[in-house]
Structure formats: structure tokens, C-alpha cells
Amino acid sequence: MTKHITIRDIAKMAKVSVGTVDRVIHKRGEVAEESYKKVVAILEKTGYKPNLIARALVSSKSVKIAVLLPNPKQDEYWKLSVEGIDQAQQEWAQYSLELTRYYFDLYKNESFRSMAEKVLKSAPDGIIAAPVFTEESVEFFTSCKERNIPFVLVNSNLTSPSPLSFIGQDLYQSGMLGAELLHQGQKKPGTYAIMHIYDDVHASKYLSEKEKGFRDYFKEQGDKTYEVISIDLNHTHTRTLERELMELFSNPKLRGILVTTSKGAQVVSKMLEKRGKNDIKLVAYDLLKSNIRHLRAGTIDFLINQNSKRQTFIGINQLTNHLLFRKKVVPNYLFPLEIVARKNLQSYLDSVDH
Amino acid sequence: MTKHITIRDIAKMAKVSVGTVDRVIHKRGEVAEESYKKVVAILEKTGYKPNLIARALVSSKSVKIAVLLPNPKQDEYWKLSVEGIDQAQQEWAQYSLELTRYYFDLYKNESFRSMAEKVLKSAPDGIIAAPVFTEESVEFFTSCKERNIPFVLVNSNLTSPSPLSFIGQDLYQSGMLGAELLHQGQKKPGTYAIMHIYDDVHASKYLSEKEKGFRDYFKEQGDKTYEVISIDLNHTHTRTLERELMELFSNPKLRGILVTTSKGAQVVSKMLEKRGKNDIKLVAYDLLKSNIRHLRAGTIDFLINQNSKRQTFIGINQLTNHLLFRKKVVPNYLFPLEIVARKNLQSYLDSVDH
DNA sequence: CTGAAAGCGCTAACAA
DNA sequence: TTGTTAGCGCTTTCAG
Numbered sequence: 001m002t003k004h005i006t007i008r009d010i011a012k013m014a015k016v017s018v019g020t021v022d023r024v025i026h027k028r029g030e031v032a033e034e035s036y037k038k039v040v041a042i043l044e045k046t047g048y049k050p051n052l053i054a055r056a057l058v059s060s061k062s063v064k065i066a067v068l069l070p071n072p073k074q075d076e077y078w079k080l081s082v083e084g085i086d087q088a089q090q091e092w093a094q095y096s097l098e099l100t101r102y103y104f105d106l107y108k109n110e111s112f113r114s115m116a117e118k119v120l121k122s123a124p125d126g127i128i129a130a131p132v133f134t135e136e137s138v139e140f141f142t143s144c145k146e147r148n149i150p151f152v153l154v155n156s157n158l159t160s161p162s163p164l165s166f167i168g169q170d171l172y173q174s175g176m177l178g179a180e181l182l183h184q185g186q187k188k189p190g191t192y193a194i195m196h197i198y199d200d201v202h203a204s205k206y207l208s209e210k211e212k213g214f215r216d217y218f219k220e221q222g223d224k225t226y227e228v229i230s231i232d233l234n235h236t237h238t239r240t241l242e243r244e245l246m247e248l249f250s251n252p253k254l255r256g257i258l259v260t261t262s263k264g265a266q267v268v269s270k271m272l273e274k275r276g277k278n279d280i281k282l283v284a285y286d287l288l289k290s291n292i293r294h295l296r297a298g299t300i301d302f303l304i305n306q307n308s309k310r311q312t313f314i315g316i317n318q319l320t321n322h323l324l325f326r327k328k329v330v331p332n333y334l335f336p337l338e339i340v341a342r343k344n345l346q347s348y349l350d351s352v353d354h
Numbered sequence: 355m356t357k358h359i360t361i362r363d364i365a366k367m368a369k370v371s372v373g374t375v376d377r378v379i380h381k382r383g384e385v386a387e388e389s390y391k392k393v394v395a396i397l398e399k400t401g402y403k404p405n406l407i408a409r410a411l412v413s414s415k416s417v418k419i420a421v422l423l424p425n426p427k428q429d430e431y432w433k434l435s436v437e438g439i440d441q442a443q444q445e446w447a448q449y450s451l452e453l454t455r456y457y458f459d460l461y462k463n464e465s466f467r468s469m470a471e472k473v474l475k476s477a478p479d480g481i482i483a484a485p486v487f488t489e490e491s492v493e494f495f496t497s498c499k500e501r502n503i504p505f506v507l508v509n510s511n512l513t514s515p516s517p518l519s520f521i522g523q524d525l526y527q528s529g530m531l532g533a534e535l536l537h538q539g540q541k542k543p544g545t546y547a548i549m550h551i552y553d554d555v556h557a558s559k560y561l562s563e564k565e566k567g568f569r570d571y572f573k574e575q576g577d578k579t580y581e582v583i584s585i586d587l588n589h590t591h592t593r594t595l596e597r598e599l600m601e602l603f604s605n606p607k608l609r610g611i612l613v614t615t616s617k618g619a620q621v622v623s624k625m626l627e628k629r630g631k632n633d634i635k636l637v638a639y640d641l642l643k644s645n646i647r648h649l650r651a652g653t654i655d656f657l658i659n660q661n662s663k664r665q666t667f668i669g670i671n672q673l674t675n676h677l678l679f680r681k682k683v684v685p686n687y688l689f690p691l692e693i694v695a696r697k698n699l700q701s702y703l704d705s706v707d708h
Numbered sequence: 709c710t711g712a713a714a715g716c717g718c719t720a721a722c723a724a
Numbered sequence: 725t726t727g728t729t730a731g732c733g734c735t736t737t738c739a740g
Binding site: 004006007008018019022026028050051053056057058059 | 718
């Protein structure tokens with residue numbers, strides 16, 4: 001019934017040609033003041049909506065998107081996000097979408113910098129990236145802005161050059177939730193630890209946001225009986241690491257640990273399993289293989305799911321929709337903080353998005 | 355680089371016309387054995403993928419979809435799903451998608467039946483529905499099958515006339531999770547109740563699946579010290595209801611209640627709040643206003659989110675993609691069982707999908 | 709049984 | 725400054 005109004009209809013009503021109407025719609029000038037006004041008026045009155053399908057068909061130009069992420073081989077978390085890339089690529093297979101992947105070394109800002117340079121050289125129509133190294137990212141995305149290349153950020157955000165869209169979670173709330181999950185049901189006062197374990201020096205705003213939330217949770221508890229310690233272990237020497245962990249475990253007041261890094265979770269849960277769990281609660285992030293096993297076994301009590309796969313998938317989708325169809329994007333696409341426990345784990349593994 | 359292969363290319367390679375290729379692709383016969391084989395071979399070899407955009411453009415016929423759901427005014431849960439319809443409608447606004455909504459009385463199978471009839475009369479291209487009344491649904495969707503009208507089911511599934519796609523959760527696991535959330539951290543044996551409260555007689559497979567999971571959880575606990583009671587209250591007489599609840603509350607062994615219906619959750623949590631919560635745990639479903647309030651206040655301990663909005667949204671999307679682009683759909687689109695607690699509630703409310 | 713041709717709605721190049 | 729026109733890739737008559 002509601003016959004769609006086309007550019008032809010507009011042209012007829014305004015007594016001009018479709019060419020003129022198109023010029024008005026896309027503001028590519030060369031239109032007489034008078035015609036312009038007439039067309040705009042009719043556009044408004046009729047509430048004309050362009051047919052995106054036709055628009056996409058005609059352009060039919062392959063949209064080129066660059067994906068700039070940490071090397072998935074280094075970290076299982078980022079391996080999950082690759083599944084999101086694959087899924088998006090499949091989804092858009094018929095629409096000429098060219099996805100090129102650029103993986104940088106998660107622990108070397110040098111690597112980020114050089115990969116970013118490559119991305120720029122390839123002159124993509126859009127970029128989706130994880131701004132792991134803040135300083136380098138600011139620099140890189142500033143040049144993107146200058147060149148008018150839209151970029152979408154996943155996992156963590158940047159304030160200064162603002163992205164077309166950010167996809168991720170509220171990290172502060174995430175830290176709070178981690179604290180709550182550890183503290184929940186515990187009546188005795190004690191010590192709670194938040195641990196970041198990585199391979200190299202690696203100052204990340206990402207982790208500190210979580211830590212702030214974690215600390216604030218215990219502050220809010222009112223009674224000052226909670227001691228919060230933050231542990232940064234930045235070495236690959238398994239020995240040293242194990243020694244430090246053993247020392248931590250031996251603290252009789254230790255009630256729980258929140259591990260923020262995937263490598264970390266693996267090490268800590270293995271050690272805790274060996275030692276016998278007793279009363280130390282453990283919360284980690286994401287549906288990584290080792291985490292799943294330890295959640296099932298009971299070493300890990302809860303996981304907080306960040307859904308790396310879906311973050312990346314949505315990111316590419318938004319960017320492509322923007323580029324191909326000029327659709328509007330959600331500037332701040334926040335994911336909920338998903339709690340995964342023993343009894344709902346299976347439903348996550350069964351679910352389509354996993 | 356990867357120049358897309360078109361139907362023209364195929365035609366040229368097979369030395370036939372595009373018409374013939376099209377006839378082969380869509381199996382609309384009238385093709386000589388020989389040409390058929392030739393074309394199929396080339397199709398396979400080249401891995402031809404149709405351009406969905408072009409396909410959608412040419413048909414350009416407005417796809418007509420009927421939405422058959424319970425009246426959102428009767429139940430907040432179904433009100434959420436309306437948001438999903440709205441969202442989908444917006445998303446597909448430019449693509450001539452005609453969505454017509456048919457709301458039936460949640461408590462009257464008669465109403466379902468008559469609405470279903472109306473749907474059939476409107477001769478839609480596809481249907482998305484919640485098969486609340488099993489018997490009537492089986493009948494209705496059987497006629498849909500006969501008429502070749504594809505239908506997508508949300509919330510609960512039907513076995514017999516199988517839908518194009520089902521979107522929902524595993525209800526058995528859901529009941530289990532509810533039980534676990536109640537039982538967790540409780541050491542003393544006791545009584546656990548699962549409650550279904552509705553306005554009218556209403557035998558629903560939906561609820562019984564959850565109940566099975568609930569009961570099985572406690573069976574699995576090994577020790578026989580858990581008593582499970584199931585309560586069906588099917589009246590609107592507030593007095594009687596309150597009396598029955600008071601009686602339940604007065605059972606000193608009662609440890610927790612899982613309420614499966616939205617109306618129920620509202621009543622129970624209000625009563626429990628008045629009485630003083632003490633040791634009775636309460637778990638309910640979905641981010642309904644009253645549930646959110648009581649979760650914040652502590653009367654409700656956990657919510658299990660079914661994400662009615664997204665279920666409906668995804669359902670319409672799948673159906674439209676199928677109808678408009680002939681895209682493949684996921685036959686069994688399972689959602690994870692999301693646990694909402696005090697500390698991650700806000701993230702759910704902030705998230706885009708809410 | 710097959711090929712030719714007219715569009716679907718929009719864009720962009722080219723003429724006027 | 726404007727109008728005309730040739731496609732984008734596919735579907736669907738309509739003649740042969």
C-alpha cells in the first residue's frame with residue numbers, strides 16, 4: 001500500500017530531472033538556488049527515504065576494511081575475536097567486502113606502530129582496531145581522522161580522537177562485578193587480590209580501569225576490614241611466577257583473586273588446582289579453553305564474559321553498514337557484563353554467538 | 355582483486371544465455387538436460403555466489419510479515435518483545451517490509467485461534483509467532499506448512515510442524531540454573547518451591563520444561579534432603595493468593611522460590627518485601643520494571659534474562675533475510691542463560707540491546 | 709526449450 | 725546549471 005517514493009517521483013513533482021534530485025541529495029553542488037529549494041521542500045514533505053539496496057547495487061565498489069588486532073596466536077582471547085572476523089566476512093561475502101587483517105605483537109608497541117603504518121599505506125575505506133597501546137593509538141587514529149578514514153574501536157576506547165563507534169564493556173563496572181563475585185557470600189574479612197600477568201612491561205589503561213572498580217567496590221563496603229592488593233607480574237619466568245604465587249596463596253587471609261589477563265588465568269588456576277582450592281575464590285575473564293575447564297572443575301568460580309567474538313563481529317558490521325549503506329551507527333555500543341557460572345556455562349557454549 | 359563472478363560470466367562460459375542460467379539456479383525447469391549439466395558444472399567450479407543486493411533490488415516486492423504475539427498490554431514480558439519488533443521495523447525501513455501485528459489474549463486460546471485465522475486471511479509471506487497454546491499452535495502452523503508460509507517461533511518451540519527457525523532458550527537448563535541460583539551457598543537442607551502464577555487455566559509446556567529442570571537439579575544433589583514443591587496459582591483473587599503465599603512463607607523450612615511468570619514475580623516479591631526477607635531466596639525472570647526494583651532492593655536475588663526483545667528482533671531479521679535475500683537461517687537459535695545480579699544489572703540496562 | 713530485453717532505484721559521466 | 729543515459733546483477737516475461 002505505502003508505495004515507496006523514488007527519486008523519479010521527486011523529480012517529477014519538482015519538475016526537474018533525476019540528476020538534479022541526486023545532486024541535491026548528495027549536496028554535490030551545481031544546482032540553482034531555486035531548484036535546490038524546490039527539491040528540498042518536496043524531499044521533506046514526502047519524507048523521502050533512499051532505497052539502500054539500489055544504492056548499494058550501483059556503487060558495487062568493493063569496500064576495503066583493515067582489521068588491526070593483536071596476534072591471535074599470542075593470546076586466546078584475541079583468537080576468539082578472529083572468529084568474529086570470519087563470521088562477518090561470511091555474512092558479507094556476497095557484498096564485495098575486502099577484509100585485510102593486520103596482526104601486531106601484543107607486547108610490543110613497536111609492532112603496533114609498524115602495522116598501523118602498513119594499514120595506512122593500504123588506504124582502506126575503514127578500520128576496525130583494538131587500541132592496546134594508548135600513546136601509539138592516539139597518534140595513529142589522529143592521522144586516520146585527518147585522512148577521513150572512519151575507524152571503529154573494540155575492547156577499550158580512546159577519548160581523544162573519537163571513533164565512529166566503540167564496541168565494548170564498561171571496564172570500571174567490570175572490576176566492581178569481579179569484586180562482588182569474589183566477596184559474595186563471604187562473611188569473614190580478609191584480603192582480596194587483583195592480578196595482571198603479562199609477558200612484558202605493558203602499561204594499559206585497560207587494566208587500570210578494572211582495578212579502580214575493584215578497589216572501589218571494597219571501599220564501598222564501609223567497614224575497613226578489607227585489604228586489597230594489586231599484583232603485577234611481568235615476566236615469563238615460570239619459576240619466579242610460581243614462587244610469587246605460592247607466597248600469595250600462603251597468606252591465610254587471602255579470600256579471593258580476580259585475574260584480568262588470559263595468560264594469568266591459566267597459570268593461577270593451574271597452581272590453585274594443584275595446591276587444593278580451599279577457601280580462595282577465583283574469578284577470571286572469558287570463555288577460553290582453560291577457563292572453561294577450570295570453571296567446570298570448580299577451580300574457577302565465575303567467569304565474566306567479554307564476548308570478544310561478538311564485539312569484533314558487531315564492529316565490522318557497523319563499519320560495513322556505514323560504508324556500504326551509509327547507515328547510522330551506534331556511537332557507544334556497550335555490551336552487558338555476562339556472568340558465567342557452572343550451571344549456565346553450557347548454554348553459552350550452545351548459543352549461536354559462541 | 356577477487357572480481358565477483360556474475361550470472362553473465364557463467365552464461366558466457368557455458369555458452370548459454372543468462373535466462374538459462376537463472377532457470378538452472380532456481381530449478382524452474384524447462385532446461386535441456388545438456389545445458390543443465392553444463393551450467394551446474396560451471397556453477398560448482400566457479401563457486402558462484404549470487405549478488406543478494408541485485409536479487410533484492412529486482413524483486414523489490416514488499417515482503418509482508420505477520421507478527422502473532424500475546425497482547426503486550428497484558429504482560430510486561432511481551433511488551434519488551436514489542437521493542438524488538440519496533441527495532442526490526444526501523445532497521446528494515448528502507449527495504450519494503452510490511453510488518454503487521456496481531457495480538458491475542460494471553461489467557462484465552464479462543465483469542466489465539468481467531469487471531470491466527472486473521473493472519474492466515476492476510477496471506478503473509480512469513481510469520482513470526484509465540485506458540486503459547488500448544489494445541490492451537492500445532493493446528494495453525496500445520497496449515498501454514500500446507501500453504502508454504504514460512505514461520506519463525508520465539509520463546510518456546512513446537513516439535514511437530516517444525517519452524518523455519520526457533521529463537522529462544524533451553525528451558526530445561528533454565529530451570530536447573532534457577533535451582534542452582536537458589537541453592538548456591540546454602541548449606542542447610544530444606545524446601546524449594548517453583549511457582550507459576552497466571553490469570554486463568556493455562557497448561558503450558560513452556561512452564562513444565564522449566565519445572566523438570568528445577569526438580570532434576572535437586573535430584574542430582576544426591577542427598578534426599580531437599581523437598582521440592584510446585585505451586586500453580588491460577589486465580590486473580592488477590593486475597594486468596596496472598597493467603598496462600600503467607601502460608602507458604604510460614605513454612606520454616608522454605609529456602610527459596612523460583613517464580614516463572616512475570617505477574618507472579620511481581621506479587622511474590624512484593625509480599626516477601628512486606629514480610630521481611632530473612633532467609634528465603636528469590637529468583638525470577640527478565641528485566642521487568644518490578645523485577646529490576648526488587649533486585650536493586652535485595653528482595654530478588656537473581657534474575658534470569660530471556661531477552662525477549664532480542665529474540666523477537668532476531669526472529670524478524672532471520673525471516674526477512676530469508677524472504678528478501680534468501681539467506682540461510684539458523685534453525686535453532688539458542689540464547690545463553692544470562693544471570694543478572696545486583697552488580698551487573700546496570701550494565702544490562704546500559705547495553706544497546708536493552 | 710532458449711535468448712533477448714525490459715526493468716528494479718540509484719549514481720555518475722557526458723552532453724547540452 | 726541541467727537533462728539524458730548507461731549501467732550495477734538479477735529476475736521475468738515474451739517471442740521465437
